[in-house]
Amino acid sequence: MSRRLASAAAAAALLTGGQAYAQDLAAGAAELRDRALADGTAWSIVESLTTEVGPRPAGSPAMLRARDWAVAKLAALGFKNVHLEPFAADAWLRGPESAEVVAPFPQPLHVLGLGRSAPTPRGGIEAEIALFRSFDELLAQPPGSLKGKIAVVTQAMTRTMDGAGYGAINRNRTQGAAEASRRGAVAYLVRSLSTDDARLPHAGAMRQASDAPAIPAAALSVPDAQLLERMVARGRPVRVRLSLASRSDPAAPAWNVVGEIPGREAPDEVVVVGGHLDSWDPGTGAVDDGAGLAVTTAAAKLVGERGAPRRTVRVVLWGAEEMDSSGEAYATAHKAEIGKIVLAAESDAGAGPVWQARLPKGALDHPAMKAFATVLAPLKVVVSREPATVGGSDVAGLIALGAPTVGLTPDTSRYFDLHHSADDTRDKIDPRDLAQSVAVWAAFLYTVADSDIDFRALAGK
Structure with missing residues (x-):
């Protein structure tokens, strides 16, 4: 009888502690959500990138400017350990082009x-x-x-x-x-x-x-x-005349640009997020993927401003996503630390508001994820019962190695009106939608980085 009473008391204590833990996380996530909705950092990042750099294909002179812009921007925003990780990219650059129907x-x-x-x-x-x-x-x-x-x-x-x-x-x-x-x-x-x-x-x-x-x-x-x-x-x-000029370099110099919010208790445990820095050349790369890198960078900055999280948040601005080069390079370079990568995800689906969250497998009932879910209602985001499997092409290599991921899905109803075209410019972005996305990402990053949630263990249950 005494043993049963002791066990019941211990269980009650654990439950109470878990509730308090979740309440603290929810309070912090709600605070960051509300700050993000009033924060203009992401909008400012997109404005700066599209104005000061513009289109930036891998292997182009503009990509060199983008690299230097990214280093300076991350440092100015307060990120630590800002550095470049070089790799060889498959580059293709456009020359003069024309096409016409010649008959009938x-x-x-x-x-x-x-x-x-x-x-x-x-x-x-x-x-x-x-x-x-x-x-x-x-x-x-x-x-x-x-x-x-x-x-x-x-x-x-x-x-x-x-x-x-x-x-x-x-x-x-x-x-x-x-x-x-x-x-x-x-x-x-x-x-x-x-x-x-x-x-x-x-x-x-x-x-x-x-x-x-x-x-x-x-x-x-x-x-x-x-x-x-x-x-x-x-x-x-029907006869067509086509003229396309181009040049290729299968091993062009390229860089992933990295900045961190160091963790206070478990700095070797890392949450990897970001967007891709390169773009196609017709537009200015605003929605693809200026918006994505701006959202994740601004979200991580907000997490850091609240105080050092338990774990490190690492922002990566991948340098050659459009030609499928940067993700593989990053996974190869970081293979040895894969066991310490708590989660890896990329924002690369435009500037629409996030409407759905797909969490890592088995994580729905964890107190940290319940805390995250409680702050989503004002943002009109639903938590799917389906687990996340795709986190973005630049983290696909990390996911293949075993890193968990999350899917914070923006509304892409209009994205493919703009994607890879001359209409991919900053005026197509609604700053309110951008701020909503930052709010979702900031709340998620905080609940993961400031907790001890182990997605791998949960997936194995």
Whole structure:
């Protein structure tokens, strides 16, 4: 009887302690939430980056300016251990580009070359097009069937709140040129992965085939993809002239820029967050990914201003995400400390307000995550029952090594109107939405960094 009473008393003490622990975390998270909603740091970061640097592809002179800007900005914001981590990036830089229909209805087309596109020969390429309304139609063509032609895929993208429409057709851009080349095509055009109706094409990277010639590839504006569909529907052969210049460097100098808020009790336990510093060249890289790096940087700064958290918060501004180079480099460089990386996540889905939180597997019922959830209602964020599996391309390598991640999902309903296009500029960002995202990230970072939550242990239950 006495043993049972003692056990009950111990359990009650643990419960009371857990409640107090969660209440303290919730109070701190709520304080940071409210401060973030009135804080202009993220907005100021995006303004500074887009004004003082502008577009910044990896391997370009602008990326050197972005590197120096990032070091100075993190230091000015009070981060410690600010430093560069160099690596070799796969760089591709655009030259002069043009496209036009030469027959049967001559008129210009608006295109942007895709990253890793081969340049056209001097004077360009002129050929008949073979148009497909879906990527599966292209895949259904037998080898050699597109010999001497320019393959065109005009499949439309669906507008969604969570970016699923982009994921559904991403292969059209990334794999299209390789599949067209395997079937004998001399070039590839794809309708931009976009939900807009402007005559602005959207850039992005693709991959050439290892078993077929590298061919020129470009994205068409949405109206121009529709124009080619209407021309083909008239039953006459359509001929296009395409000219794309570019240069590539598979080992261009690049850098991840790092700053930290050192932990007070467990500084070797690290929460890794950030956004990518590089961008495509048509716009100024405001929503992709100036907004993402601004949100995570501002959130970490707020956590540090409240006092040193228990664990270290590390902000990484990745230097070559658009060409898939920086994440792998970071994971390789930090493989030895993977067991001490408490969580890794990237903000890289625009400047819309966060509407959903997906927590690491098994973490929903932990007091720290319950504390986080209690502060979300005023921000109109729901906590999903589904665990987070994707934290951003720059942390994919860390996740593959075993690092837990979180999904703080912004509304992407408008993101793909702007993504990788000339319309990716700061005026498209609502500062209130940006502040809401900072509030969510700050509350989350605080509850993780100032607690002892072990996501790996929870996932194993």
